[in-house]
Amino acid sequence: MVATASANIRIVLVEPAGPLNVGSVARVMKNMGLHQLILVNPQCDYLGEEARLMAVRAADILENARVVESLPAALVGCTRAIATTGDDRPLATKPEYPADALPWLLEAPSALIFGREDCGLTNAELNYAQRLIRIPSSEAYTSLNLAQAVAVCCYELYKLVLNPPIQVNSLLEVNPPIEVNPPLPPPRGEKKEPPPWEENKETPPYFPQGGNEEEPPPTPPKGGMKKNLPQAVKEEDASATFENLEGYYQQLETLLLKVGYLHPHTAASRMAKFRHLYNRAYPSVGEVAMLRGILRQVEWAIGKTHPIGPVSDTLDQALPDYPAQKASEPD
Structure with missing residues (x-):
């Protein structure tokens, strides 16, 4: 599960201006098991001494970071994207809490987009994301530092990896539904009396498995029980x-x-x-x-x-x- 999340999710920073922030982002990404860092037109030396000082043992995240010129280029190959916003401007897409929206990123190649330290993302940039998130904060000081915002979201993703949401289908596979008050089998050697509406139908005698040495228990069909396995998704x-x-x-x-x-x-x-x-x-x-x-x-x-x-x-x-x-x- 950790490998899947790490392979699926990329962290995108749009025009970051602070090398200390970029280095801190690299460190928290490695703390939380993520390694794909995309920098859109960075405005700082992300490989310089200041960035490496904050990254500590996550310098490899900086060295392997991919630099692109535009946000669309950063999203190539993704099918899902969530952007972050910290202001209260009117938006066509309603922002959600991180814990509510971030699980959606684990299911496909995805991007989590963060804006500039001073002004965030433009409306045009927000339009590239299907969903938006806003980290709740005190009214006394609502704006979070870029690296802090990335840390909060990466931590939420890591919690999901450690404790993934329980799927209803998975529960049914582990604990299949039981029949309430199922009918009891007839005693050994006795024929099961057919119901009145099936009096004209021949009903074979019921032999529990191993209950009659002369009659072997029914053999399962060749190939065993067939399971409803998920089919591969077609390209279209x-x-x-x-x-x-x-x-x-x-x-x-x-x-x-x-x-x-x-x-x-x-x-x-x-x-x-x-x-x-x-x-x-x-x-x-x-x-x-x-x-x-x-x-x-x-x-x-x-x-x-x-x-x-x-x-x-x-x-x-x-x-x-x-x-x-x-x-x-x-x-």
């Missing part, structure tokens, strides 16, 4: 990654600008609403492919910018940006 049913969704958002915005539904001065705010919509829906790879297939067909219909072809929602045709197609030549 897997959750869409952030890069899949970003490609769709760009294609959608381009089309809506072309048809006049969006205007350049309002496109950002309107597209933020589309992001909120799809963040709540958690679309799968196949669903994003279907949506992009629709956009491609609309683009052809309104401007014939693409050669006509059969409508396709398959992964290889709908997911890439404008897949190459050859125009059919006239006879």
Whole structure:
């Protein structure tokens, strides 16, 4: 379980300015069993003496940290993201308590995003996350230090790893439901009397296992009892990654600008609403492919910018940006 959480969850710091903070983050990550640190356009020397001083024996976290230029680049490969916010600005997504939202990250490749020390994350950056969390604090001083906020969240994740939530299905497998007042078996050697509605049906005698030496106990079916094992998730049913969704958002915005539904001065705010919509829906790879297939067909219909072809929602045709197609030549 610890290895799974460590492999799934990455800590993303957006434009951190304090090397002491970055070093402290690396240390607490190693304390809590996490190792994936992503730095978005860092504003400090994260490998310098100050950062290493605070990291102590977690210098390897700093050395292996990945530096990217933008938040979308930090989220490549993730299907879930939670962002942190500490202010009371009006937000389309309601912030949750860490203990309520963080378990969701353990189930898939995920990111936990933290903002700048002085101003946090912008609204546009918050829109990349499906869920938001806010760490409750005293009204006397509500703002937490960056490293402290990371420590609180990493600790909550580590508690979940040590004591994962009990699943109802797991309980049923360990303790299957028992039948209340089950009927008792008939005495040895006696026939089980059929109920009145089955008088015309032949009922074989009941022999408990080992109860009659002449009649061997019934043998179980070949291969043993079949269990309802979970099937592997099909590719099209897997959750869409952030890069899949970003490609769709760009294609959608381009089309809506072309048809006049969006205007350049309002496109950002309107597209933020589309992001909120799809963040709540958690679309799968196949669903994003279907949506992009629709956009491609609309683009052809309104401007014939693409050669006509059969409508396709398959992964290889709908997911890439404008897949190459050859125009059919006239006879």
